[in-house]
Amino acid sequence: MMTPIERRNLLIAIIVLGLVAIGLLLWFLFRPSFSREPEVFVPAERTETIEPSVVVPAQPSVAPEPVQAQTVARNFVERFGTYSSDAPFANYEDVRELSTEVFYSTLVRTESVGDAYEGVTTYALSFKRTEGSEEEGRIVFDVGTQREWFTQDRSSSNVVYNNTSVTVVKVGDAWFVEAFVWE
16 A cells, blocks of 8 residues: 555656646647748739839949949959869869950969869959050959968968959950959
8 A cells, every 4th residue: 555655756746747748748739830831921902003203313423333344353353263172273164254265275274283172262352443444445453352272171261362453355245354463
């Protein structure tokens, strides 16, 4: 036969187990499900008509840089300056479509020596037009870059800031890189 203390302990254990079971049941029933389809918001149809307004853009006080030429220069610097020994010469292939045929043929392919990993990531940070104009069809940009060098274990890097000179020329309606120099 059970003593009153054993009966009391058994009753407490049953109550605690029951509360845990109820808690788990409620958690499984009401927890957010990640597999549910998201609710789609469908806006109500508008019945009123909106009259179009005329917006006159503000005239810039300084002529902007030719965006297309600057974009070609930026893409060239970032693609050509980014290198990985895991994919040798990929940077040369990346800039083929951005370069004139004559300039592309002058690029010298150099491969790193050894089995150690080497990689560089280049970002174009600033642009300054130093020569030419869109009307001339030739523009020289000085480009400020940030180059992050990775070696061997890839966990540490060295950041270097360089300037480059990029010359772009207009051939037909498109801009191409004609010259490039690391400074």
